[in-house]
Amino acid sequence: MKILLVGAGLSGAVIGRELAEAGHDCRIIDARPHIAGNCHTERDAETGVMMHVYGPHIFHTDDEGVWDYVNRFAQFMPFQNRVKTTAQGRVYSLPINLLTINQFFGTTLRPDEARAFIESRADTSITEPRTFEEQALRFVGPELYEAFFRGYTEKQWGCSPTELPASILKRLPVRFTYDDNYFFHRFQGMPRDGYTPMIAAILDHPRITVDLGTDYAPEMAEAVDHVFWSGPLDGYFDYRLGRLGYRTLDFERFTHQGDYQGCAVMNYGDREVPQTRITEHKHFSPWETHEGSVCYREFARQAEPGDTPYYPIRLVEEKALLAQYVDLARSTPGVTFVGRLGTYRYLDMDVTIREALETADHFAAAARAGDRMAAFVQEPL
Known part of the structure; x- marks a missing residue:
């Protein structure tokens, strides 16, 4: 079949790779000028530091199958997230x-x-x-x-x-030991060369074509057998019922000669301090050595049209609107909504990959049976 995947992040890349290996022709488009979505990484030209352009992404999972999957496409280096916080004039772990x-x-x-x-x-x-x-x-x-x-x-x-x-x-993060590893998961690490080369390796298949800087147009669906949409759920319908609420992040970049804060992530718990945290990106690649350093102050706010959406709000008002969009999606044939934005759920990377693999399996099963592919493989409500 001919498949169109909207979004070249984790969901689109993994689904596209699975379907390409199954013999389908996959075209992946993305409005941005790069692949990898919000886990896009690139070298800072001034310092050589590997930058997590849309904020830090740390891979952690108990899903051994997903761990094996990402290690097919990248060499993962050991990394444990050890967060610090500045509160009331002191630093704590x-x-x-x-x-x-x-x-x-x-x-x-x-x-x-x-x-x-x-x-x-x-x-x-x-x-x-x-x-x-x-x-x-x-x-x-x-x-x-x-x-x-x-x-x-x-x-x-x-x-x-x-x-x-x-x-x-859900799980109040309190431990009565001296363990300050932020995550409990068995498998934790970072791709040695960044996430973008990993996504590029996933996309490296003769049945996959990638078009960047390309917006989706409804007529594109007419030339394919099925569409997988990993953009905002409400965006697919041109926000006709209203906009789902998101929090977004603003980043204030600054450089430092040497080591600015001695850790990758420093939170700021005091209300009087405007940023939520400062991230120092060379500490996300501790196997590298850099004299210079690049840091980002992060500020959270309500997302407006044109902003990059990060965190779905999912309070009462948003859930009511979400239910309306889910009904609309289920009545729309030929498209499946996937990923964090497509299902309006906050997803870690490992869950995103697992759901993408399951989505590809569902599509293969539906194709064999001659059934219509569901609008959602994962329940968004």
């Missing part, structure tokens, strides 16, 4: 761990003592947390909430934690 607790409270607690101590600070009158704030107060108490959660969350989401659902803090 994240996620909150035994060192953080002992530093913050000036104690020398052992794990069992720390667990009991934190429980004594918690608001045990909250039996069923409904909001982000209630969730945090119930599990860590007011001091840690004020230092590490309240200000950062207000800056990241642009509203009070009392307006956010408790589900945002």
Whole structure:
């Protein structure tokens, strides 16, 4: 069949590769002048540092199949994300761990003592947390909430934690050990030469053609058997029902001679500090050596038309609009919506790849059976 994939990020590349290997002809288009979507990387001309252009992407997964898949196309180097935060005039390690607790409270607690101590600070009158704030107060108490959660969350989401659902803090990041590895996953790393060469290797197949700087036009669908759409779900329908809400990021670049902050990611928990974090990109490639350094201050805000969407908001109003778009999508033949934007869900890279592989399998099964391909392989609601 002839397949059109809109978007040359992880979803489009992986689905395209799987379908090309199955014998289909795949055309992939992207409005941007580069492949790899938001995980695009490139060398900084001034310093030679490998830059994560749209913010840092750290690969971590427990899915051994996905780990094996990405290692087919790139050499992954060991990397563990060890985040720090500046709060109330001091630096602490994240996620909150035994060192953080002992530093913050000036104690020398052992794990069992720390667990009991934190429980004594918690608001045990909250039996069923409904909001982000209630969730945090119930599990860590007011001091840690004020230092590490309240200000950062207000800056990241642009509203009070009392307006956010408790589900945002699904697993409160508190550890009663000195382990400060940000992720729990078995497999963690970074592609040695960046994500863009990895995506280029995935796209390197004789049945795949890639057209960059190319916007989608509805008549393109008439020349193919099926379309996979990894752009914004509402964008496919020209926002006819309204725009789904996103948070976006603004980046303020600055350089430094030497080492600016000694770590890849420094969060800023205080509300008075406007940035949510500073990222120093040479620390994402610790196997390289660079005298100069490039850093980015990150500022979160509501996405406007023309902005790069990052985080789907998915509060009550957005979910209601999403349900309308899902109904519209399911009544539209010949197109399947995939990825973070196409399903309006925040997805890590490993989940994006796994869902792309499953989507290709579903398409192959539907083609064999002569069935219509579903608008969604993953439930977006």
